[in-house]
Amino acid sequence: QSFLLFDMNEFAIVVGNYNAYDSGGNDLGTRAGYWGANSNVIELGSTNTTATNFLDIALGINNAGVIVGLSDDNAGSRFAVKWTTQNTTPVVLDSLGVDVDRTSYSTARAVNELGTIAGSSNKIINGGDYQGHLAVRWDAGQTSATELSAVVLGAGPAYNEGLLINNLNQVAGLAYATDGTQKQQVVRWAANGSATLMDNLSVNNNGDFRSAVVAMNDRGTMVGNSDKYDGSGIFLGSRAVRWSATSSAIEELQHSPSYGTDSLGRTFSVATGINQANLAVGFINKYDANGDWNGSAGALWLPNGLFLDANWLNPIPVEGGTGTWDIQRLDRIAANGWIGGYGIYTENGQEFARAFVTQIGLGGIWVNPALGLRSWGDGDNWETGTPALAQGLARFTDPGNHDISVDQDTTTNSVEVEQGQLRMFLNRNRFVSREGLIIGIQARVSMGTEYDPQTQTGGQFVGDISNLGLLSAGASPGLLSVDGNLFNEGELLFEIAGTDFGEFDQIWLSGHFLAGGQISIALTDMYVPTIGDAFELMRFGSFEDQGFHFDFSAATLPDGWRWNTSGFAATGTISVSAIPEPATALGWIFISLGVALRRRR
Numbered sequence: 001q002s003f004l005l006f007d008m009n010e011f012a013i014v015v016g017n018y019n020a021y022d023s024g025g026n027d028l029g030t031r032a033g034y035w036g037a038n039s040n041v042i043e044l045g046s047t048n049t050t051a052t053n054f055l056d057i058a059l060g061i062n063n064a065g066v067i068v069g070l071s072d073d074n075a076g077s078r079f080a081v082k083w084t085t086q087n088t089t090p091v092v093l094d095s096l097g098v099d100v101d102r103t104s105y106s107t108a109r110a111v112n113e114l115g116t117i118a119g120s121s122n123k124i125i126n127g128g129d130y131q132g133h134l135a136v137r138w139d140a141g142q143t144s145a146t147e148l149s150a151v152v153l154g155a156g157p158a159y160n161e162g163l164l165i166n167n168l169n170q171v172a173g174l175a176y177a178t179d180g181t182q183k184q185q186v187v188r189w190a191a192n193g194s195a196t197l198m199d200n201l202s203v204n205n206n207g208d209f210r211s212a213v214v215a216m217n218d219r220g221t222m223v224g225n226s227d228k229y230d231g232s233g234i235f236l237g238s239r240a241v242r243w244s245a246t247s248s249a250i251e252e253l254q255h256s257p258s259y260g261t262d263s264l265g266r267t268f269s270v271a272t273g274i275n276q277a278n279l280a281v282g283f284i285n286k287y288d289a290n291g292d293w294n295g296s297a298g299a300l301w302l303p304n305g306l307f308l309d310a311n312w313l314n315p316i317p318v319e320g321g322t323g324t325w326d327i328q329r330l331d332r333i334a335a336n337g338w339i340g341g342y343g344i345y346t347e348n349g350q351e352f353a354r355a356f357v358t359q360i361g362l363g364g365i366w367v368n369p370a371l372g373l374r375s376w377g378d379g380d381n382w383e384t385g386t387p388a389l390a391q392g393l394a395r396f397t398d399p400g401n402h403d404i405s406v407d408q409d410t411t412t413n414s415v416e417v418e419q420g421q422l423r424m425f426l427n428r429n430r431f432v433s434r435e436g437l438i439i440g441i442q443a444r445v446s447m448g449t450e451y452d453p454q455t456q457t458g459g460q461f462v463g464d465i466s467n468l469g470l471l472s473a474g475a476s477p478g479l480l481s482v483d484g485n486l487f488n489e490g491e492l493l494f495e496i497a498g499t500d501f502g503e504f505d506q507i508w509l510s511g512h513f514l515a516g517g518q519i520s521i522a523l524t525d526m527y528v529p530t531i532g533d534a535f536e537l538m539r540f541g542s543f544e545d546q547g548f549h550f551d552f553s554a555a556t557l558p559d560g561w562r563w564n565t566s567g568f569a570a571t572g573t574i575s576v577s578a579i580p581e582p583a584t585a586l587g588w589i590f591i592s593l594g595v596a597l598r599r600r601r
Helices: 582-600
Strands: 003-008 014-021 027-035 041-043 054-061 066-072 078-084 106-111 117-125 129-138 145-147 158-165 171-176 183-189 195-197 209-216 222-229 235-243 250-252 269-274 280-287 293-301 307-309 324-333 338-347 350-359 373-375 393-396 401-405 410-412 414-427 430-433 437-449 460-462 465-467 470-473 479-483 486-488 491-496 506-509 512-515 518-523 534-536 542-545 549-554 561-564 573-578
Touching (some): 158 209, 209 235, 235 280, 235 293, 414 430, 465 470
Parallel strands (some): 003 054, 027 054, 078 106, 129 158, 235 269, 373 401, 393 414, 401 414, 486 512
Antiparallel strands (some): 003 014, 027 041, 117 158, 235 250, 324 338, 534 573
């Protein structure tokens, strides 16, 4: 069997088509299917009732398991259809009319998370009057087709295709000339069906041009490629481009001139994916000094236009591998920095052509000023479009408040909080910062992890923490579990609302606690401790006193009671005890003096 895979959702369900054969090995045609985690194909139903000469293709899938594509009934009609992973019977989507012989021709190409579908259909009126091939949209839960504005290039009828759809119900696709000229233009249709023709890089001496769209994000920014000509109309190749979300403007995505050109002075590149922050990925052809093709390079284009070769990010093999990667192509990028692509992997002198997925982290500044809980991995929160995963520095420079949830195990290079208040909820995930966390003098950081006392498992921050500002645990009261060291020159804040686990802040360290600065204790929720109450504020592997002091100004006790901190350096615990009576205290002074005199003698 042979397979073609066209789309995949976030649950790793892949859709496409495969060649089908009967028990005698006879070719039955192409069947649509999807593949789940066990890699077994699930056959999707067909409109063909003859059991031969199938032509069914699944082209798109969303996270809800809605699958779209086409099905040929082997009787003259090609239908846009949808299936689901729960129901493989095809649902035929309406076309823009049927021909005199009652046949129709339509294709469903993509489906968004709302269930709205984009594609194209022949438009036929009066039972046989062909009006062109138009982009259409099928709204969620509906089978009726909404015609999108026709775009005519040249003198012939419109020939348009809807190829992509985002969660704003914007459709991206192409318009083709049907008058014999060589024109192909990218179109973006708004949710109301109106069309915007996107710019091309240039045209040749005949006035022809060619552009193609490959990906679109939820802002409406699109990427693909466009042919380029010089002022004399000489073809210079096809270049990766990005189109604006708010206009028809086109931006040529640059690359290093060291990649050369072919013998005719041409070079070729394509942008194949884009995330919500407008970070684009793709590939660029490379040529040697003779103009011969010399492979390609996986490319990243930052929102500000800066080009990066993926190989410059020092890609490393999976754990235990000793080989090296030559990344040839990047195909798709997710919001949290996951990228799929293709490259050459060399190990022990042998080369292997391999597809891969990896996470990148270019570093950058948190730029989302909005209040409310946001995900660490969301690309549009970062100026570069990705968090600082394997590379770079994640910085927080805004003086405002930011609440962040870490929704999966994450590895980052380093984190700096320069100012403002950052509240980070690790939940039960492992957050690794290779070069640690630095909290500036003007910064307040609250970091918490979930923990199950019965299973003794929970989330954890992995890395050293250097605190010059203020650090507290969790949502207060809460727990911060740290696999690393803590160097404190600022303030550690512990809130206490009771004696039970989870009613007072705790910081658990696997490593060294260098105790400088201030340790502040605050009573909350009108809690008043009693004599004998003890609170294990910290656990640590080792302790070093660097001149720290306690501040109990927010944790006053009734007269005659005191905070006992004598065991803190050994066990990380403080407790409440009675102040000794004056006579008892004076007796202890005499006893101590007597011991000292005996030692002198």
